Amino acid sequence: MSKVLTPKSRRPSSGVELDTVDEDALEHPEAAAVAPSSTLSTGIVATIEAGSDPAQGLKPRSELTARELMREVGAVLRMSEAEAAKLSSNQTDLPDEDQTMIINMGPAHPSTHGVLRLMLELQGETILRCKPIIGYLHTGMEKQAEALTFIQGGTNVTRMDYVSPLNNELVFSLAVEKLLGIDGDIPARAVWMRMLLSELNRMSSHLLFLATNGMDIGAVSMMIYGWREREEVLRFFQKVTGLRMNHNFIRPGGLAADLPMGWRDDVLRLLELIPPRLEEYDILMTGQPIWRERLQGVGVITAQEALALGATGPVLRSTGVAWDLRRSMPYLRYEDVEFDVIVGTYGDCFDRYAIRLNEVRESIRIVHQILDQMPSGDYRIQDKKITPPPRMRIDESMEALIHHFKIFTEGFKVPEGEVYVAIESPRGEIGCYIASDGSPTPYRMHMRAPSFVNIQCLPHMMRGGLVADAIAVISSVDPVLGEVDR
Amino acid sequence: MAATDGYITGDSRGQATVFATPSTYLKLMKALLDDTFTTCSDLCAVDYLDFPQRAVPAGVTAERFEVAVNLLSIARHERLRVRVEVPAADPVLPSLFDLWPGTEAMEREAYDMFGIAFEGHPDLTRILMPEDWDGHPLRKDYEIGRIPVQFKGVS
Structure with missing residues (x-):
């Protein structure tokens, strides 16, 4: 599967701009094959280019430090420096980035319990990396x-x-x-x-x-x-x-x-x-x-x-x-x-x-x-x-x-x-x-807030699982976004 | 308790507290992690800008910021609060991410809301506020926001 390119400069709060998908397909013909999938999902799930988000989003792996990457692939436990270095330099664990795509789930998704937003790096249906992005319900x-x-x-x-x-x-x-x-x-x-x-x-x-x-x-x-x-x-x-x-x-x-x-x-x-x-x-x-x-x-x-x-x-x-x-x-x-x-x-x-x-x-x-x-x-x-x-x-x-x-x-x-x-x-x-x-x-x-802390388990639980299971995982953590964002 | 020997300890309404400075912080936390405090329940910051006269035990210099870390020992059913005074001139603390990976979100929140930087944190970005937000909202010199009223000042 080729990497999917979709509109740039998309702000996290702006949601999904479906009308721009077509233009993009014209610019990048290779994306056209995948465009229907994002339209089919009624704009709830859209593919996003790595790094098109500001710092809070999921970045391309090359821009990540070893420890950040470890976190997104769910390696939460203390790792030796050698292991971390191996993971970041060779990335033997992960396929090349042109084999994968980054998918944005949420914040307005019926099964993400309110306004939880996840950015997932997928290979086929398998989740490689995950980053929960919160703050959409922050009311101070x-x-x-x-x-x-x-x-x-x-x-x-x-x-x-x-x-x-x-x-x-x-x-x-x-x-x-x-x-x-x-x-x-x-x-x-x-x-x-x-x-x-x-x-x-x-x-x-x-x-x-x-x-x-x-x-x-x-x-x-x-x-x-x-x-x-x-x-x-x-x-x-x-x-x-x-x-x-x-x-x-x-x-x-x-x-x-x-x-x-x-x-x-x-x-x-x-x-x-x-x-x-x-x-x-x-x-x-x-x-x-x-x-x-x-x-x-x-x-x-x-x-x-x-x-x-x-x-x-x-x-x-x-x-x-x-x-x-x-x-x-x-x-x-x-x-x-x-x-x-x-x-x-x-x-x-x-x-x-x-x-x-x-x-x-x-x-x-x-x-x-x-x-x-x-x-x-x-x-x-x-x-x-x-x-x-x-x-x-x-x-x-x-x-x-x-x-x-x-x-x-x-x-x-x-x-x-x-x-x-x-x-x-x-x-x-x-x-x-x-x-x-x-x-x-x-x-x-x-x-x-218990949900605020529990939500950190998501990358770990999702690692290596299927997208469909991601829904089951979010649901089983039972986060209430009102308390996550406060 | 051996791990807190040499540190100033306090008691806040019957809850055990121990004071650290930014330089002794990481060493103390490491000792506490080895001393069965395997869970970090909570990490939050307080901005004492408007309350400089607050009571701190002798030997502790009250600074503008304070970071309170609540640790939990599941083995001993015990809680301990570590309080660190963080000067406004240099609001930097070492990150606890390597000791308790669960502090990642909490430290990001403290950074977002108070502008306290955590050295060695893997992803120190804003977590609740938008990335392009100005200022750190929970600081005391940051006003509570208001919704503009169309007809104000008519009375």
């Missing part, structure tokens, strides 16, 4: 956080990983509480409510993964089923928080409100509804030869590599490392509930699928225990400094009204210091680093 949330008070911060962080918003709020609240020094004083009911919401959120997030994973692989009916079950969970969230997503319900000091009347019945109904549906998924997918063929042995990563890359969550557990922060470094009251940490063996896409499917079952187990142990009491800390007065008091007390007004306009001051708090989100370790200068706004708020 960390900068914005510096202008929002600690009370307002929740509305900001909840929008990062919009598939598991409650976990984002939780980690932010835990970090603020640690800075305030009240992390040990949160009422028991608030702690258990947080666990309940966090686990239900894990279920909804994993159900969404099952849906999108099914869609990416071609099991389109699974997409409908996954969204259907997730919607049931979101309906409960709507009843509790008033919103399906972006709740801002878990706040520093506790929660925004108590659980509504009849919440227990709603949760029990969910817990009855979902397990038989999971059995259906097993019949529909887990045992199916097509499904297994499509995922088993695809996108393999070893434990060593996953650890070196900082991968967490199902990606790490699929390699056999039983690392789950709920178990290993318990927060909230996870040491008081029984559950199993699901681990895989092969580190392939199938393991990651099976882990998430079974984590839904474990979450159901945890939620049952939470229902049994949910204490009564207050749902937020009664600390006048950070808790607004109850609504009833505002009507009868001028001081309460002023207090309420002050808390929501000025916010509360948080003592100087810096903390890093991490919890297990459905995607892995989500961490919140806050530095405070003693004012009511964070001096710096940084989120360690």
Whole structure:
């Protein structure tokens, strides 16, 4: 296959200019043979000349340093200098560049989960190099956080990983509480409510993964089923928080409100509804030869590599490392509930699928225990400094009204210091680093987004695989681009 | 802990921290990697331009930038935060890519947002902002952007 030349000076954000393909075919007749393929794909995948992008894109191999090349071919582990030199100078490992072509996938591609863009170097259908390019959903949330008070911060962080918003709020609240020094004083009911919401959120997030994973692989009916079950969970969230997503319900000091009347019945109904549906998924997918063929042995990563890359969550557990922060470094009251940490063996896409499917079952187990142990009491800390007065008091007390007004306009001051708090989100370790200068706004708020780190595994998992498997690999990492780009 | 002997250690709300300088940084990190800290959870930078009076332990010179690296020891279930003071005049640190390849994206982010260069990084380009962007957005002397309003100033 000859190298495909397509229009130059294409900016990464400009997407694909289909109309220019023809002109180009005239200039370079040898490209005409390949042009239909890029038109057929309705402009979603287009071939691109190596180096036609600015520095962020995939460059021709000759312009790369040995280490950059190592990274793009997925050689993440520490290599000796000799090995690296061999790889870069002879490139014995890779065919000549005129045998290969560079393909741009995304950023607007239905199966790349939002606006993830990949540049792939292919030989035929085999992926030789891969470079994920991100930033298309960057909205400066960390900068914005510096202008929002600690009370307002929740509305900001909840929008990062919009598939598991409650976990984002939780980690932010835990970090603020640690800075305030009240992390040990949160009422028991608030702690258990947080666990309940966090686990239900894990279920909804994993159900969404099952849906999108099914869609990416071609099991389109699974997409409908996954969204259907997730919607049931979101309906409960709507009843509790008033919103399906972006709740801002878990706040520093506790929660925004108590659980509504009849919440227990709603949760029990969910817990009855979902397990038989999971059995259906097993019949529909887990045992199916097509499904297994499509995922088993695809996108393999070893434990060593996953650890070196900082991968967490199902990606790490699929390699056999039983690392789950709920178990290993318990927060909230996870040491008081029984559950199993699901681990895989092969580190392939199938393991990651099976882990998430079974984590839904474990979450159901945890939620049952939470229902049994949910204490009564207050749902937020009664600390006048950070808790607004109850609504009833505002009507009868001028001081309460002023207090309420002050808390929501000025916010509360948080003592100087810096903390890093991490919890297990459905995607892995989500961490919140806050530095405070003693004012009511964070001096710096940084989120360690699990998808941002996990996405670095893509070149490694894709190396030597097929383009069609690339979709399965992206899907199995389950990145949420809102949190990757923040 | 043997690996942090000779370094200034601190405690931030019960979380272990250790301070390094740009010159001792890489040596300390190597020692920590050998001391079972096999995972680098997070690397982020802070611009302390507006907060120079912040409290640092005796012996540490507060500089404009600080890079905080959160390490995790899976073997010992332990976390440790390494804080490095990076002077504004020479915002350069050695890259941790050779020790923890997973820091690649994080260092690129710190470079993109703060302009801290990481020597030895394989691909030090902007990661979140467009390649032709001016300035480093998370620096404190960088204004929050605004959407121009058509009828402002009418009141």
